[in-house]
Amino acid sequence: MTRIFESFASKGQVFRSKHVLQLSYVPERLPHREQQLEQLAGMLAPALRMEIPSNILIYGKPGTGKTASTIFVGSELERIAAEKGIRVRFVYVNAGLKKLTDTEYRLYAYLANLLGRPFPHTGLPTSQAYETFAQSIDDQKSIVILVIDELDVLVKKNPDVLYTLSRMNSELKNSKISIIGITNNLNTLSSVDARTKSSLSEEDLIFPPYNADQIADILRERSQEAFLRDVLDEDALLFVSAHAAKAHGDARRALELLRVSGEMAEREGSNKVNREKVAKAITKLDSDHALSVTKTLPHHNKLILKAILGRCDEPHLFTGDIYEGYEQLASDSGLTPLTLRRVSDILNEFDSMGLISSKIISRGRYGRTRAVSTKNLSSLRTKLERLLIHA
DNA sequence: CCTCCACCGGAACGTGAGGAGT
DNA sequence: ACTCCTCACGTTCCGGTGGAGG
Known part of the structure; x- marks a missing residue:
């Protein structure tokens, strides 16, 4: 020993x-983001004159420095404001945290708690959560710069959040709020009403890869x-x-x-x-x-994955084939299989988890479907199969 | 050029869990 | 005990579609 x-x-x-090298580490210098840092600082600077900064939308693929840059500029701003005796509060939330911040209600409740107004994490109407959240912002008696990271998660479930947030200033007595939204892709905001969108992205900032x-x-x-x-x-x-x-x-x-x-x-x-x-x-x-x-997958999802693995030496795997195999596995273990519709969604989930890669193709006469490539899986096939054996 | 396959994916709805408040 | 809340996970229904084959 x-x-x-x-x-x-x-x-x-x-x-x-x-x-x-850890994810949480915020470096002192952010190479090749000088331009973005400068722009962002410029956009937020009005806060130092007690003016409300414009709402900002930040776009960029994962790992392009969005979060690090924003937190960096935000904390600098807060520091300088403190030196000058100006009340500026910088608040960061990641809206992608499961069961914590990933719905409208949870976001409000989380922020209210963070800002010193306890609020239950479930059970009450969303409107009340919003009220408490708004009060907690007002309590700050500051210019509050609220950063919502992974805004897309929120918007996908309920685009109205943005409308509510964008109109918030008219209800605040002692504070003013300015919102920075961070998102991975431009598409997710397409579902948002045009006026809300424009009021929320008075300024844009793009982080290229x-x-x-x-x-x-x-x-x-x-x-x-x-x-x-x-x-x-x-x-x-x-x-x-x-x-x-x-x-x-x-x-x-x-x-x-x-x-x-x-x-x-x-x-x-x-x-x-x-x-x-x-x-x-x-x-x-x-x-x-x-x-x-794979380990944490729900039972049916495991069966679907098993069905994929069972046929992954076939050159082309389509939704129909996978469903067939899955149906068999399910009824073998005495379960009623999920619908094709649901399985289709689960395959999509597998794709975004990086388990499989798939794309929608057309086989003309033989229909339009998802072609699944199992290249990522084939190397760990045996390991996975062992894991799924008693699924 | 048209048809028609085999699904895709949006929308509305149902159910049950988890949790207020009264 | 009862009502009201959100939300995850499914189902049902259905309009939509790229392109091989006639």
Whole structure:
């Protein structure tokens, strides 16, 4: 035992401070986001003259620095305002937190609680939740800048939230509110009424994906702090960057990849992170994700996945085939199968979870359907099947 | 060019869980 | 005990559709 710990302590020296690679870490510098930072600061600056800043909508793919940039600018603003004795309050919520902030009611209740007005997380009408939330904002006696991250989650369920929020200022006595919405894609807001939309996005800010060079810069900056000297070689870093750039310029994934690569090296008692470690980390990350997602799947979803795996050596898998297989599995275990309609939605969910990748194709005479590719799954097929065996 | 397949995906509705308030 | 609230998860119904084959 002692030997294990000792060898661990002496051999695998990899990290200097690992938390720099963690998702929650907000860096002091955000390379290649200078323009966005400046624009955002400019948009919020009126708050320092006691004027209400415009409402802002921020667009950008995951891992493009939206959240980090916004929090950075927001906390700077709050700090400077405090120095000048101006009451500015910066409030951040992620609307994507399941069971906590992901509906209109829950968002209001959560914020009211956060701002010091206790409110039950369920049971009462939404209108009351809104009232309490509005009061909690008014309590601040400040210019409140409310950031709603992952706004799309909220809007998909109920577009009216935005209408309510956009009209809020007329009901506030002592405070003023300005809203920053952050969203992954422009489409989700298409369901929103045009006037509400324009009042909510008086200003727009777009975060383009990083390219490989930019990701490399980010990684270089962070890895200097995160890793000990000479642990990470440049080749590995470039490899990570290239991989992340290919996958939609997601810097978050790149950082995660770097962290996992380092952890693998650490565990192997090595103090080098090279290209091979990264390659290993990529497969590990993918399979870990698929496995953990699968484990928590509801019963019927597991059966559907099982049906997919059972036929995944066929060149083309269509919804109908999958449904057929699933129906069989369900009735074998004495369950009434879900409808095709529902299964279709579940397949969509699988897609967005990254378990499968599918697209709608037309086979002309033979109808229009979803073609499912199981490429992501085939490598972990046996692992998954073992997991699903008693489903 | 038209048809018609095999689904897609929106909408409305039902049910039961989880939880107020009275 | 009873009413009222939201919400996840399903079902039912149905209009819509890209393109191979006639």
